[in-house]
Amino acid sequence: MMNEPAKLMWWQGGIVPAGDTALTLANHSLHYGLCVFEGISAFPSGDEGHHIFRLQEHMTRFAESCRLVGTSLAQSPAELAAACHETLTANGLRRAYLRPLAFLGDGVLGLAAPGAQAQVAVLAFDVSGFDAVIRAQQPRLALSEVARLSPHAFPTKAKVSAGYLNSRIAWLDAQQRGCDDALMLDDTGAVAECTVQNVFGVRGRTLLVPDSPAALDGITLASVIELAGDLGYAVDRGPLAPADLLACDALCVASTAGGVRPVRSVDAAVFDTDNPVVAELVRTYRQAELGLLPGYAKWVSAG
Numbered sequence: 001m002m003n004e005p006a007k008l009m010w011w012q013g014g015i016v017p018a019g020d021t022a023l024t025l026a027n028h029s030l031h032y033g034l035c036v037f038e039g040i041s042a043f044p045s046g047d048e049g050h051h052i053f054r055l056q057e058h059m060t061r062f063a064e065s066c067r068l069v070g071t072s073l074a075q076s077p078a079e080l081a082a083a084c085h086e087t088l089t090a091n092g093l094r095r096a097y098l099r100p101l102a103f104l105g106d107g108v109l110g111l112a113a114p115g116a117q118a119q120v121a122v123l124a125f126d127v128s129g130f131d132a133v134i135r136a137q138q139p140r141l142a143l144s145e146v147a148r149l150s151p152h153a154f155p156t157k158a159k160v161s162a163g164y165l166n167s168r169i170a171w172l173d174a175q176q177r178g179c180d181d182a183l184m185l186d187d188t189g190a191v192a193e194c195t196v197q198n199v200f201g202v203r204g205r206t207l208l209v210p211d212s213p214a215a216l217d218g219i220t221l222a223s224v225i226e227l228a229g230d231l232g233y234a235v236d237r238g239p240l241a242p243a244d245l246l247a248c249d250a251l252c253v254a255s256t257a258g259g260v261r262p263v264r265s266v267d268a269a270v271f272d273t274d275n276p277v278v279a280e281l282v283r284t285y286r287q288a289e290l291g292l293l294p295g296y297a298k299w300v301s302a303g
Helices: 028-032 055-068 077-091 161-176 219-230 242-246 276-289 294-299
Strands: 008-011 014-017 035-037 040-045 049-053 096-103 119-126 140-143 181-185 191-194 198-203 206-210 234-238 250-255 259-262 300-302
Touching: 008 077, 014 077, 035 055, 035 161, 040 077, 049 077, 055 077, 055 096, 055 219, 077 096, 077 119, 140 161, 161 181, 181 242, 191 206, 191 242, 198 219, 198 242, 206 219, 206 242, 219 234, 219 250, 219 259, 219 276, 219 294, 250 276, 259 276, 276 294, 294 300
Parallel strands: 140 181, 206 234
Antiparallel strands: 008 014, 008 119, 035 096, 040 049, 040 096, 049 300, 096 119, 181 191, 191 198, 198 206, 198 250, 250 259
């Protein structure tokens, strides 16, 4: 669980006090679930600076999500990237979680919202004490009966608030079953992802990665796949039946906030959380996001 957002945010071109907006209950996105967002990690760099991990990739996905849901942005990805750095600097934050948001404002209710352009904000959260909590967790998953939304019915490659109701229903069910998160299948019965994080398996020296059109294209997962290849591991990406994943030596979840973490169990199936391949992936990913691997300097955006 994160704390309240920092006192200052970026809003429509400048830094203002957090919450200092003129939004009302007539907000279009509040009624129709049309809020595109990202979750981005920032880390200390040098004595007083910061860097943001995979910022360009997050901003590219942010813009693409807006396009997929029919929303236009006034800002370029480069301008939004600069806004993220400005938000951190204004709040004096180094280890932080950034939440850019794009949503339609107040106006006439109805799906059309003619000519509406997205309003954009960037919130920051101090997570300096967060890593020790979430990164140590080894989640227990429940195989969910709640299917991931079909790409024939929803833009599953867009990170948009409407899609997270599907995640919440699956998560609530998993909680009621005594688990931490849900492992969700797509409408074909293949493994998709968890509620807010991707999943992959390890069998021997091979990563088994679900390739479902219902899953969000995770930036953390993409990082792990690239790192794994460079470390000499094979990556087998394709449709995975639940039985294929459950037959793995180990499972991992991958997300911006949680990083890479071993899975303890899926229902009654228990996995090796001390698997050496998993340990190397967790360690190497952590070094990459901290900016300690010169070969991956392209992933780090200095503030």
